[in-house]
Amino acid sequence: MTVKMTAKTRETSNKGSALTELRSKGEVPGVVYGYKTETTSVTVAEIELIKTLRESGRNGVINLDIDGKTTNVVLSDYQMDALKGSFKHVDFLAINMSDELEVATTVHLTGESVGEKEGGFVTQPNREVTIRVKPSDIPDALEIDISKLEIGDTITVGDVRGTVSYEILDEDDFILVSATAPRTQEELDELETVSEEGAEPEVVGSEDSEENKEA
Template identity: 70%
Template sequence: MGTKLSAQQRESKTPNSSLTELRGKGSVPGVVYGYQTETLSVSVTEADLIKTLRESGRNGVINLDVDGKTLNVVLSDFQRDALKGSFKHVDFLAVNMSEELEVAVTVHTTGEAAGEKEGGVVNQPNREVNVKVKPSDIPDSLDVDVSALEIGDHLSVGDIRDTVSYEILDEDDFLLVSVTAPTVEEEPEETEEGAEGEAETEAAEGETSEESKEA
C-alpha cells in the first residue's frame, strides 16, 4: 500500500501566468504518465506533497487520486526553486506493481572509515546507483558500511552486489567510496642561490639608501 496524495487535473497547455498563480496559491503543477494512462497535467498541494514524500520516501509508491481515479505512481522527477527551495514542477510515473522498473537510488554511507580516523579523506564519486526492482520493494537508499576502509581502500558495486536483494544495473567497477591520504602542501625549499640573491638585493638597497642621505 502506498501513501495517498490527491491531485486535480488541469489543462495541458497552461500559460506561464496561470502556473505562477497556481504556485502562489500553494500548489505545484505536474504531469502523470506511464503504465495504462495517457499523459495528464495535474496539480497537487505542496504541503500535501511534502508530507507524502516524508512518509513514503523519495522512491516510495504513492496512491495518486486524480479526480477520483487512483493511480500507483512514483516520483520520477521534480524541479525546485533555486532560492526558495519550493517545488516548481513534479513528474509522476504510473507503474505496474507486478513488474520491475529501473530507478536511481541514493548511496548513503554508514559508519566512520578506519582510514578517516588516521587523517584520510572519504570520497564519494558516485552518489546514486541504478537498480531494477518491483515498485513495492524500491529502497529509499542503498546503505554502504565504510567502517572497515583503510587509507587506499575503496568500495565498488562489485563489493556490495551480493549484499542486496535487488539487481544493481551498474558495472562491478562502478566506484562508490574511496579513502585517500590527506594532501599535504610542502613549503618550497630555499636554495643557496636564492638566499644569496636576497642578500645581494638587501645590500644594494642599503647602498642606495646611504647615497640618498649623502646627497
C-alpha cells in the first residue's frame, strides 16, 4: 500500500532553539536519503505524519512530495519525546520499488491456544522478525495462529518460514511464541513475598535528551 504525504525542505541547523520552534508549530524535522536522492533536510506536519503511518503501517511505502518532487520512501528511523509522546525526528529512506528491502515486521498472534484454555500462559519472547521483501509486498505483520499451541510447545521461525511468500532472515531456532505451564503455588507465594518486601524495580533505560539527529 502506497500513501501520499507532503514535506518541505529546511535549512540545516544545529541550534536546539530552531528545532524546538519547529516542533512548537506542529512540524517534525527529518531527513531524506537513499536511492538516487541527495541527503535532504525536511520538515513534515506531525498530524499528517501520524495519519499517514496509521494508513500505511510502520513499513508502508510513502509517496513523499518534497516541494513538488515526489519520491517513494519508507520510514527508516524515528525519535519520540518520551514525556509528550510526540515525534522529535524522522528519517526517510528513498527506495527503488524493484529492489528488495530488509525491514522488521511485527509478529501478530491470532486465536486462543489450547495451553491457555488449560490454565497456561502464552509468552512472546520476540515480537518482530527481520524480512527481505519488495516494497510493494511488505506485510502489515507476520500472523501466527496459536490455536493448536499446547503447554510446552513453541513456535519458531523454522516452523513458519515455509508458510510465507517472503524471506525471513532470522535463524530457524528464533523463538516467536511459547506456551508455559501455570505457576505453582510455591512460585506464587514467592512472588507475593517479593511484592510485600517492596522491591524496587530496576531501571533498564532512559530517554536520551540530547539532539543526536539534527542533520
